[in-house]
Amino acid sequence: DGHFTNVFNFVERVPVSACNKKTIESLALAGAFDSLPGVTREQFFATNDKDETFIDTLIRYGSTFQADQSTTMNSLFGDDFSQQIETPAIPNATPWTDLEKLNKERDLIGIYLSAHPLDDYELILKYVCNTSTADLADLDKMNGREVTFGGMVVSSREGQTRRGSPYTIFKVEDYRGNYDIALFGDDSINYGRFARPGLSLFIRGRVQTRRYDQSQFEFKINSIQLLPDVKDTLLEKLTIQMPLTALTTESVANLSALLKNNSGNTLLYFHVHGAEPHLNLELFSRQSKIAVTSELVDYLKENEAVKFKVN
Secondary structure (H helix, E strand, O other): OOOOOOHHHHHHHOOHHHOOHHHHHHHHHOOOOOOOOOOOHHHHHOEOOOOOEHHHHHHHHHHHHHHHHHHHHHOOOOOOOHHHOOOOOOOOOOOOOHHHHHHHHHHHHOOOOOOOOOHHHHHHHHHHOOOOOOHHHOHHHHOOOEEEEEEEEEEEEEEEOOOOOEEEEEEEEOOOOEEEEEEEOHHHHHHHHHOOOOOEEEEEEEEEEOOOOOOOEEEEEEEEEEHHHHHHHHOOEEEEEEEHHHOOHHHHHHHHHHHOOOEEEEEEEEEEEOOOHHHOEEEEOOOOOEOOOHHHHHHHHHOOOOEEEEO
């Protein structure tokens, strides 16, 4: 039968017993139908004029189609009525943001599947930050250290202490785990506005002993910035390293395509090394600076012959 051509072809061919509402909901949320043309994830949950979701009408169509096929096969005359069954209209829907899609994936299966919300800041988290949220789980070993880390706010709450002082508690998540940050008094007033789920943050601070209990340690925030606002300034320099043998017409064309019309604030260096020391070249892009995009990072990571260094 080959690949499914569209979502209607899917419900026509998959047995009704295995194609219930819950199954289609889960497949849609996980992005299983993304490769099929004509319908997006959010449209599966949109409703028509009768307040029916597209999933409901889709299941009904598939059930009717298969019942008709079964009837036709068992007909004495072999009449074919399947062409008379009209496919349901796909309703319009407000597009989901990338973050909404990823959060629904995680709610469904417990992990981000098609991407990670922090992928645009991967280089910063791995090469600029000196700490991860997992490291902050053991503050004893970090006493006196200046700390930088980044992540996305996944939950927050705020209120007042018994003395009427404001507090904010929010959870920041990165690739390795998560960490709860508690802000009290002036810190809550100054930094509480950043404690909004979905915001990606770059945080600077220091691990120190608590003011009233020297045997305990705390993470004291010095500054919080939005990662989208500081991404380009944090990535000061990108050095691409490759052997001379990898410098082919194709590799040059691929890199040029990624870097062309991609201006930003990051300095770009090339280090080409040959079999002999006199064949080594260090090149610097004087005319333009670049923006380090996820497409460029993916290319550098996937090309085994190419290495790169940040800052």
